Amino acid sequence: MAIVKMKKLNLFVSRSEREDLLRELILFGCVEISEPDELLEDSDFANTIAREAVDIEKWRSNYSTLARGLDVINQFAPVKTGMFAAKPEISGEDLLEGADFEKSLETAQTLDSLENKMRRLQAEELNERNTIESLTPWRNFTLPLNTDSTRSCTLILGAVASSISIETLQDEIWLAAEESEIFLVSSNKELHYLCVICLKDKQSIVNEVLRRYNFSLTSLRHLDGTARSYIDESSQRITQLSEERSAVLEQISEAAQQRDLLRLCYDYVGTRIARAEATQRLLATDYSLLMTGWFTAKSEPDLLVLLSKYTCAWDITDPDPDEYAKVPVKLNNNALTSPVSMVTEMYSLPAYGSIDPNPVMMPFFVLFYGLMMADMGYGLIMMIAGIIIKSKKPTGGTKTFFDLLFLCGVSTFIVGIMVGGFFGDAPAQISKLLGGSFELPYKPLFDPLNNTIEVLVGAFVLGGIHIIFGMGVAFYMQARDGKLLDAILDIGSWWVIFAGLIMGALGYTWNVALAGVAVVVLTGGRNSPNIFGKLIGGVGKLYDISAYFSDILSYSRVMALMLAGGVIANVFNEIGAMTGNIVAFFVVFLLGHSLNFGLNLLGCFVHDMRLQTLEFFGKFYVDGGKPFKPLDFKTKYNKIV
Numbered sequence: 001m002a003i004v005k006m007k008k009l010n011l012f013v014s015r016s017e018r019e020d021l022l023r024e025l026i027l028f029g030c031v032e033i034s035e036p037d038e039l040l041e042d043s044d045f046a047n048t049i050a051r052e053a054v055d056i057e058k059w060r061s062n063y064s065t066l067a068r069g070l071d072v073i074n075q076f077a078p079v080k081t082g083m084f085a086a087k088p089e090i091s092g093e094d095l096l097e098g099a100d101f102e103k104s105l106e107t108a109q110t111l112d113s114l115e116n117k118m119r120r121l122q123a124e125e126l127n128e129r130n131t132i133e134s135l136t137p138w139r140n141f142t143l144p145l146n147t148d149s150t151r152s153c154t155l156i157l158g159a160v161a162s163s164i165s166i167e168t169l170q171d172e173i174w175l176a177a178e179e180s181e182i183f184l185v186s187s188n189k190e191l192h193y194l195c196v197i198c199l200k201d202k203q204s205i206v207n208e209v210l211r212r213y214n215f216s217l218t219s220l221r222h223l224d225g226t227a228r229s230y231i232d233e234s235s236q237r238i239t240q241l242s243e244e245r246s247a248v249l250e251q252i253s254e255a256a257q258q259r260d261l262l263r264l265c266y267d268y269v270g271t272r273i274a275r276a277e278a279t280q281r282l283l284a285t286d287y288s289l290l291m292t293g294w295f296t297a298k299s300e301p302d303l304l305v306l307l308s309k310y311t312c313a314w315d316i317t318d319p320d321p322d323e324y325a326k327v328p329v330k331l332n333n334n335a336l337t338s339p340v341s342m343v344t345e346m347y348s349l350p351a352y353g354s355i356d357p358n359p360v361m362m363p364f365f366v367l368f369y370g371l372m373m374a375d376m377g378y379g380l381i382m383m384i385a386g387i388i389i390k391s392k393k394p395t396g397g398t399k400t401f402f403d404l405l406f407l408c409g410v411s412t413f414i415v416g417i418m419v420g421g422f423f424g425d426a427p428a429q430i431s432k433l434l435g436g437s438f439e440l441p442y443k444p445l446f447d448p449l450n451n452t453i454e455v456l457v458g459a460f461v462l463g464g465i466h467i468i469f470g471m472g473v474a475f476y477m478q479a480r481d482g483k484l485l486d487a488i489l490d491i492g493s494w495w496v497i498f499a500g501l502i503m504g505a506l507g508y509t510w511n512v513a514l515a516g517v518a519v520v521v522l523t524g525g526r527n528s529p530n531i532f533g534k535l536i537g538g539v540g541k542l543y544d545i546s547a548y549f550s551d552i553l554s555y556s557r558v559m560a561l562m563l564a565g566g567v568i569a570n571v572f573n574e575i576g577a578m579t580g581n582i583v584a585f586f587v588v589f590l591l592g593h594s595l596n597f598g599l600n601l602l603g604c605f606v607h608d609m610r611l612q613t614l615e616f617f618g619k620f621y622v623d624g625g626k627p628f629k630p631l632d633f634k635t636k637y638n639k640i641v
Contacts (some may be wrong), residue, residue: 002333002356003352003354004298004331007295007317007318007319008294008316008318008323009291009294009295009315010314010315011291011293011313014287014312015284015288017310018052018282018289022279022631025306025631026633027092027093029631030295030296031293031294031630031631032328032628032630033278033282033291033292033631035281036051036290040283049284050284051281052280052284055276056277056280059272059273059276062269065112066104066265067266068108068111068115069109069255070108070263072112072114072115072252075115076115076253085392088638088639090638090639091640095267095268098265099264101268104258107261117248125241128237131230132235132238135230136227136231137159139227141227144226145157145218145221145223153197153200154198155195156196156207157193157221158196159193159194159215160194160213161192161214162189162191166184169209169213170182172209173198177199177202177206179202180198180199180202180206181196181198263638264638266636266637270634274632278631294328294628319352321353324353325351327352327353329350329628330628331350333359335403336362337358338403339407340361340362340366340404341358342404343365343612347623348625349625349627351622351623354477355477357617360473362407364612364616365408365608366408367462369605370413370414371415371459371558372558373412373415374416374418374419374566375412375416375423375565375566375569376421377422377423377593378412378416378565378597379409379410379411379414381409382405382412382601383406386403386407389402408604418444418445419444419446420440420442420444423569423589424566424572425569425573429573429576430582432577448563449566449567456556458559459555460553463552464498467548467551468498469616470618470620474487474619474620475491475492477620478490490524493516493519493520493523494516495516496513496519497513499513500512500516520542521541524538524542525537551614551615554610554615561604565596572591572593572596576588576589576592
């Protein structure tokens with residue numbers, strides 16, 4: 001239950017040594033530089049000192065340029081890598097050297113230009129293809145497209161729906177203007193493309209007939225050549241554009257050979273941005289800098305050695321209780337407890353000065369998850385997935401997730417042995433299909449499908465233990481803080497009530513429960529200034545018993561999810577067996593159990609987390625901690641060793 005002890009650092013250092021000191025602190029990785037807002041609020045102090053200036057926008061611009069360059073490479077010259085492939089390893093000193101930074105930045109700028117050129121070529125090619133598409137119906141029309149009339153005739157180009165009979169349209173136009181003629185240029189499933197010729201003085205009459213048939217004029221009058229000539233010209237242009245695109249792609253492929261170097265420089269610039277952001281949190285005079293921050297107490301000897309190299313003066317103190325809200329929090333867990341930090345951080349970090357909930361939460365979280373999943377097959381999948389991914393040496397949240405998945409898989413497998421489930425009753429159904437029978441070589445400890453009441457009672461018992469354990473943690477915290485009497489009266493009295501209720505239910509005596517009730521009523525309002533308030537406060541405190549029973553009832557979800565997962569698994573097995581074919585069985589088996597496994601994987605996590613953060617944390621947890629963020633490397637593509 002360890003939250004890493006922190007110490008406060010106030011440091012004055014020569015301004016000329018700023019960059020060297022920040023570089024050393026990044027390599028050190030244990031000092032968080034705080035915002036100097038409190039110091040700047042002091043008007044006298046603020047008149048003599050100001051934030052250190054740094055050109056952070058230059059680095060952010062370089063960061064964006066490198067990111068765009070890498071995006072171009074990934075888009076036009078991608079390489080296949082595993083989802084959990086190990087990152088290249090590099091020392092912190094080598095990363096901070098920023099080797100070939102200028103060359104990489106120039107390459108990224110070139111890639112950005114090549115992408116712009118590629119997009120321009122693609123847009124031009126699309127435009128030419130659209131031209132061909134629009135002119136293809138008029139390919140066989142031999143006159144220039146902008147031809148609209150002769151000395152006595154008018155030429156009209158357009159289209160009507162393919163469902164319209166050309167003969168019918170021709171007949172109607174002849175009736176209106178018998179000197180007129182319709183020529184079918186081409187047809188497709190949607191439209192007839194027509195050329196209509198009529199006398200100029202008959203054009204309005206012909207237009208009226210065409211309007212009734214929803215005749216649409218072409219929008220090609222601006223073209224002064226034939227459709228075929230434009231199509232040929234566009235085809236040649238497309239060929240030319242394709243060659244230009246191939247040349248650009250070749251240039252991008254050549255630049256892609258510097259992918260690793262670009263990634264290295266991207267991480268270098270990311271770290272420079274982190275350093276620049278830290279610099280902005282420094283306060284400066286003409287010749288010196290003031291830095292305030294926090295560091296882990298165990299790193300103090302090494303930090304003192306580091307600071308002794310520089311022209312500086314420092315003050316190191318332990319945080320006062322009044323400062324605990326500002327102290328950053330770092331949890332100190334081992335391989336078993338650190339995976340559940342994922343749950344803690346999704347809720348909130350503990351406040352500095354309280355306790356780390358991970359060690360006390362881990363056994364319950366893993367146990368409840370196993371009880372809710374409760375299947376050897378599912379547990380085996382989780383363990384195998386955890387082992388495979390862990391072999392890839394993931395970092396950060398990915399590592400935490402699969403570590404937790406492995407632990408929950410072990411629990412699920414063990415509980416699956418206890419209930420005898422292996423993908424539900426799959427072994428029995430498969431044996432039945434093959435003409436045999438199957439029986440477990442041992443008797444399961446309990447059968448959740450046939451002993452529902454026992455499972456429900458067991459869930460309530462475990463819930464009671466979980467809640468009482470949380471109260472025990474709260475008892476310890478109050479006793480640790482010198483409030484032993486408060487712990488006895490506020491928490492111990494409820495233990496007496498719970499013990500008395502059990503004794504009364506078993507037929508012994510109710511006197512123990514009544515004694516506990518008396519203590520709660522008489523002491524629950526002890527902080528009130530008058531006797532009436534003390535009595536009302538005590539009676540009100542007794543009402544908390546409804547909250548405790550409500551919390552215990554919440555643990556029925558353990559039984560509900562155990563039953564739901566088992567029933568759904570058996571239903572899919574039964575559906576598969578109904579086919580009477582072993583191949584069809586396995587098709588249904590794979591589909592059904594994939595769905596059931598996915599739903600249970602998520603559902604069990606959500607409900608398990610709820611039991612921890614509401615029913616358990618509510619008894620002792622003090623949240624509101626802010627994470628410890630030391631000045632460190634900011635990398636995406638490389639792993640610092």
